[in-house]
Amino acid sequence: MVHVFIVDETTLKYHLEYLFAGTGAKDKTAPFLNNALINYPATTERMLVGMIADISRIRIGDKVIFYLQATANSQGMFFGVFKVVSNPFFDENDNNNYLLRQMGKGLSFRVLLEPDTVYSKGVTEHEYLDSLTGKNYPYDLCWSLIYRKLKGKRGCTMIMDYEYDDLLTKLITKNNNTALTGTAFTFDRKNYEIISAQTNNVYQGRQNSLNILNRLLFKANNRNAFETHLQAYITQNIDKQPLSNLLLPLPGNNAWVGNEVSCGVGMQRIDIMVKQETDTDVFIRLVELKDEAPYLNIILYQIPWYLKWLSDYVIPKYQGKNIHLIPTIIAAGNLNANLRTQYQNFSYTINNVDVQPLQYIGFNTTAHQITFNRYL
Numbered sequence: 001m002v003h004v005f006i007v008d009e010t011t012l013k014y015h016l017e018y019l020f021a022g023t024g025a026k027d028k029t030a031p032f033l034n035n036a037l038i039n040y041p042a043t044t045e046r047m048l049v050g051m052i053a054d055i056s057r058i059r060i061g062d063k064v065i066f067y068l069q070a071t072a073n074s075q076g077m078f079f080g081v082f083k084v085v086s087n088p089f090f091d092e093n094d095n096n097n098y099l100l101r102q103m104g105k106g107l108s109f110r111v112l113l114e115p116d117t118v119y120s121k122g123v124t125e126h127e128y129l130d131s132l133t134g135k136n137y138p139y140d141l142c143w144s145l146i147y148r149k150l151k152g153k154r155g156c157t158m159i160m161d162y163e164y165d166d167l168l169t170k171l172i173t174k175n176n177n178t179a180l181t182g183t184a185f186t187f188d189r190k191n192y193e194i195i196s197a198q199t200n201n202v203y204q205g206r207q208n209s210l211n212i213l214n215r216l217l218f219k220a221n222n223r224n225a226f227e228t229h230l231q232a233y234i235t236q237n238i239d240k241q242p243l244s245n246l247l248l249p250l251p252g253n254n255a256w257v258g259n260e261v262s263c264g265v266g267m268q269r270i271d272i273m274v275k276q277e278t279d280t281d282v283f284i285r286l287v288e289l290k291d292e293a294p295y296l297n298i299i300l301y302q303i304p305w306y307l308k309w310l311s312d313y314v315i316p317k318y319q320g321k322n323i324h325l326i327p328t329i330i331a332a333g334n335l336n337a338n339l340r341t342q343y344q345n346f347s348y349t350i351n352n353v354d355v356q357p358l359q360y361i362g363f364n365t366t367a368h369q370i371t372f373n374r375y376l
Contacts, residue, residue: 023055143163
């Protein structure tokens with residue numbers, strides 16, 4: 001799986017020299033990670049927990065691309081490729097935040113990296129996102145990053161495997177199929193290139209836990225909104241029991257896991273999307289999350305919207321394979337009798353695609369745990 005981190009000229013230098021990637025929110029701190037019972041502004045917390053959800057989907061072995069933001073003198077550019085070598089961790093945005101003074105900003109949520117195949121020259125925004133060379137249909141464009149560009153606000157965005165393949169091809173071509181050697185790098189701001197460095201720096205910052213469970217339970221038990229916390233919990237635990245059996249079509253196999261997957265130029269986003277693939281089949285689970293009891297409009301409007309978008313923009317990229325779509329709702333509690341009938345009767349047809357019956361997973365919280373059960 002591939003993740004794109006947004007950087008500027010200053011922060012890219014330190015990401016390269018200390019081999020890490022991170023995201024954060026200016027001067028905002030996240031004390032609720034250390035003290036789940038603390039009072040904290042709800043709007044700011046949702047923003048920060050959204051960032052935690054973003055970085056928590058990252059697993060060791062995933063790939064990272066850096067997107068260098070445009071300036072008055074240069075287009076935005078994509079640089080890579082690096083590999084994740086740590087689980088996501090927390091470095092509070094306080095005076096001890098590692099490299100805060102050098103970067104001019106605190107990045108609270110981080111992963112460590114190692115070189116994968118590092119190319120000196122970057123691919124410009126125009127070359128990657130605008131160019132129609134080799135593109136025959138709208139679904140050939142990199143919608144993951146086009147939507148991010150339109151909406152902004154996300155410092156860590158996942159892209160689909162075929163979108164990465166296109167970018168990697170462009171990086172290889174731009175660099176004449178020649179990668180940098182060595183394991184130490186820095187950024188040449190004059191020539192806008194990654195270059196080899198003489199010294200390997202050792203990352204020495206704090207690596208504290210991002211576990212969101214205690215805060216989720218605190219919010220739930222106090223009847224506060226916690227849908228973003230639920231999303232973060234799932235991205236942190238989707239490959240662990242019991243969620244792996246509930247949400248992974250092929251438990252134990254590699255999975256592409258996306259959160260807040262944009263599916264339109266408006267504000268439509270799939271809360272969680274999982275893709276797993278074999279030589280013959282592709283399984284895609286789309287998940288709508290609610291921190292409240294389920295209701296009818298989810299299946300009248302939201303789920304059909306997501307399925308239509310997938311049929312237009314994702315499914316065509318997997319032509320030749322058997323495609324299975326699994327619409328899923330996760331919400332609080334069980335279904336009442338009327339809603340159960342409505343959910344059981346939900347159906348959606350896409351030519352040559354196996355759209356499976358709607359699945360409903362209910363959760364319950366106590367003071368100490370959250371439990372999930374499949375009811376449909």
